[in-house]
Amino acid sequence: MRKLILTTALMLAATPAFAKEYTIKEVTNEDGGAKPYYFTPDKLVIKPGDTVTFENAQEDMHNVMFVNVPKAVDEMIMSPMMEKKGEKFSYKFTVPGTYQFHCHPHEEMGMKGTIIVGKASKPGETKEMGHHEKGEKTEASHGHDGTEAPDHDSKAVPTAANAQGTGKVVSVDAADGTIKLEHDPIKSLGWPKMRMLFTADKSVDLSGYKQGDFVSFTLKPVGGDDYAIIALKKGK
Ligand SMILES: [Cu+2]
Numbered sequence: 001m002r003k004l005i006l007t008t009a010l011m012l013a014a015t016p017a018f019a020k021e022y023t024i025k026e027v028t029n030e031d032g033g034a035k036p037y038y039f040t041p042d043k044l045v046i047k048p049g050d051t052v053t054f055e056n057a058q059e060d061m062h063n064v065m066f067v068n069v070p071k072a073v074d075e076m077i078m079s080p081m082m083e084k085k086g087e088k089f090s091y092k093f094t095v096p097g098t099y100q101f102h103c104h105p106h107e108e109m110g111m112k113g114t115i116i117v118g119k120a121s122k123p124g125e126t127k128e129m130g131h132h133e134k135g136e137k138t139e140a141s142h143g144h145d146g147t148e149a150p151d152h153d154s155k156a157v158p159t160a161a162n163a164q165g166t167g168k169v170v171s172v173d174a175a176d177g178t179i180k181l182e183h184d185p186i187k188s189l190g191w192p193k194m195r196m197l198f199t200a201d202k203s204v205d206l207s208g209y210k211q212g213d214f215v216s217f218t219l220k221p222v223g224g225d226d227y228a229i230i231a232l233k234k235g236k
Helices: 002-014 133-140
Strands: 021-028 037-040 043-046 051-056 065-070 088-092 097-102 112-117 126-128 163-173 178-183 194-200 214-221 227-234
Touching: 021 043, 097 126, 178 214
Parallel strands: 021 051, 043 112, 194 227
Antiparallel strands: 021 037, 051 088, 065 097, 065 126, 097 112, 163 178, 163 214, 178 194, 214 227
């Protein structure tokens, strides 16, 4: 009997008495500037059992993807795309360690953050989560029949099919085969209006384009999260 009581006491001690709830906001700074998109706070230290809620601070597109997590985490932690002010995504953290996350549409603009649960992970104790896998898989299975694996999560994951877009030319480097565009939102990829540098396929002639031109274009996934322009024409 005494043994049983002791076991119960140990179990109680291991369970956090008061799990806390935290909020991280996803912010678009309308004025642009050096930090147009960010999470706030972008660093958080919590205890196992605590819950973090990500909340969209305005009408804009953001999401949350955990890209590097403790090895014992066996699921992809990822929110659907959020578009409306006040939209939320919550996750309860139970595995201790260091978690790194980003907003997929704004990753390249530095929209990312870190959550430490209990104790920071040492080097080698975390793993990359494969949110790139989907694109690579589709790329690998890019057969002549054009069939794609069924998409059970099309709301949450940007699709890896070709995508159409429109936008305005910011700059062109025809010799380098790159073009910077301020593109309009691309719904099928979950991308908001953004400035992005694209590589153009060799078949695309960039020499006739200049700053300020309105363009329509087709993007093709080329592995990971990268897309190349495979067709380009003037006008929207
Ligand atoms: Cu974002």
